[in-house]
Amino acid sequence: MSQGFYPPESGTWSCMACHCPLEEKAASITYLESSFHVTLLTCPQCGLVLVPEHLSMGKMFEVEKLLEDK
Numbered sequence: 716m717s718q719g720f721y722p723p724e725s726g727t728w729s730c731m732a733c734h735c736p737l738e739e740k741a742a743s744i745t746y747l748e749s750s751f752h753v754t755l756l757t758c759p760q761c762g763l764v765l766v767p768e769h770l771s772m773g774k775m776f777e778v779e780k781l782l783e784d785k
């Protein structure tokens with residue numbers, strides 16, 4: 716099991732739908748039969764979850780490569 720923290724790149728993010736400031740929320744992702752703990756930004760009002768592009772694409776690719784190396 717790996718742990719990671721992926722903060723927003725900069726500034727304060729707000730929900731596109733209701734313009735509410737997003738809150739950090741711990742989450743776990745299951746990928747390739749492994750679980751990863753991450754911190755995602757969520758909207759407390761409407762439940763929107765912001766998944767950073769580097770998490771949904773680039774980081775997962777890196778994680779996949781790391782797993783293959785072992």
Ligand SMILES: [Zn+2]
Pocket residue numbers: 730731732733734735758759760761762763
């Ligand atoms: Zn919202």
